[in-house]
Amino acid sequence: MVKTYYEAINWNQIEDQVDKATWEKLTEQFWLDTRIPLSNDRDDWRGLSEIEHTVVGHVFGGLTLLDTLQSQDGAEVLRKDARTPEEIAVFNNIQFMESVHAKSYSSIFSTLNTAEEINEIFDWTNHNEFLQKKAEVVNQIYQTGQPLEKKVASVFLETFLFYSGFYTPLYYLGNNKLTNVAEIIKLIIRDESVHGTYIGYKFQLGFQELSHAEQEKFQDWMYNLLYELYDNEEKYTAQLYDEIGWTDDVNRFLRYNANKALMNLGQNPLFPDGTAENVNPIVMNGISTGTNNHDFFSQVGNGYLLGRVSAMKESDYDIGRNNN
Numbered sequence: 001m002v003k004t005y006y007e008a009i010n011w012n013q014i015e016d017q018v019d020k021a022t023w024e025k026l027t028e029q030f031w032l033d034t035r036i037p038l039s040n041d042r043d044d045w046r047g048l049s050e051i052e053h054t055v056v057g058h059v060f061g062g063l064t065l066l067d068t069l070q071s072q073d074g075a076e077v078l079r080k081d082a083r084t085p086e087e088i089a090v091f092n093n094i095q096f097m098e099s100v101h102a103k104s105y106s107s108i109f110s111t112l113n114t115a116e117e118i119n120e121i122f123d124w125t126n127h128n129e130f131l132q133k134k135a136e137v138v139n140q141i142y143q144t145g146q147p148l149e150k151k152v153a154s155v156f157l158e159t160f161l162f163y164s165g166f167y168t169p170l171y172y173l174g175n176n177k178l179t180n181v182a183e184i185i186k187l188i189i190r191d192e193s194v195h196g197t198y199i200g201y202k203f204q205l206g207f208q209e210l211s212h213a214e215q216e217k218f219q220d221w222m223y224n225l226l227y228e229l230y231d232n233e234e235k236y237t238a239q240l241y242d243e244i245g246w247t248d249d250v251n252r253f254l255r256y257n258a259n260k261a262l263m264n265l266g267q268n269p270l271f272p273d274g275t276a277e278n279v280n281p282i283v284m285n286g287i288s289t290g291t292n293n294h295d296f297f298s299q300v301g302n303g304y305l306l307g308r309v310s311a312m313k314e315s316d317y318d319i320g321r322n323n324n
Contacts, residue, residue: 009085019084020086023089023090038112038180040179044177052244059164060105066134071102073143078091078151078154079095109121141153154196155261163254164254170185219267256276
């Protein structure tokens, strides 16, 4: 018999059923920005003030940078620490969709902004002090951290740091404005929900293998990292939103999502006021509103009714957990 040099992936013998469940969830949720009629939002866009235009542009510029980081570095480093071949396949999917996310913002820019405005957005994004700092902090962990540290950095980015930007389109959606732009954001949030939950689950598997003393030491590191990121995020949020008067509301939304990130990692929440009840109800209405664009992509065929698939719930991961 010839010695095995390279093993074929066998999806009929699954070591961790969560890998299969996540793969199926992500492929069911597949979407592309080109299927969404962004041009239908131009009338809403023309009705917004100049400061609102600036806020939206800078918000989406920041989100583009973070999704670029995830697509170019985040998924790549996590894949190297995979436990199973199916997990590698899941991260291949995640990496591609992060690229779709990053590209989607450029579709929004090309629809709503002039070439001069687009150049300003990317110049601001690539030179913003607080935006660059959070990218540097996260990427330093990606490049030099231990496997569990990389997973924490990824979950903090996916479930927490994105949300200073997500607030804006959700606010407009809650006010029935820029609804097609917001559909893209809701699709991205739906993907990020699965990514954050899945990576958090993989973190918990490794964390449970640590001794009690190692867990306590790691938790100190984790919470210190969250404090560092939150401090920077407050400054970033103030810079984005002070002029429009949304800073306090956005910070409450951030604390809510920081707690969600910790819960994805199996940890206790940090912020006492980080609950849904303390988030602007207009934003919560935006994030929970069902899609309303022609039964969601019906104009491009029934295949895109897949957009109705909901984000991964915690109960979806009951399969594969320790049952002892």
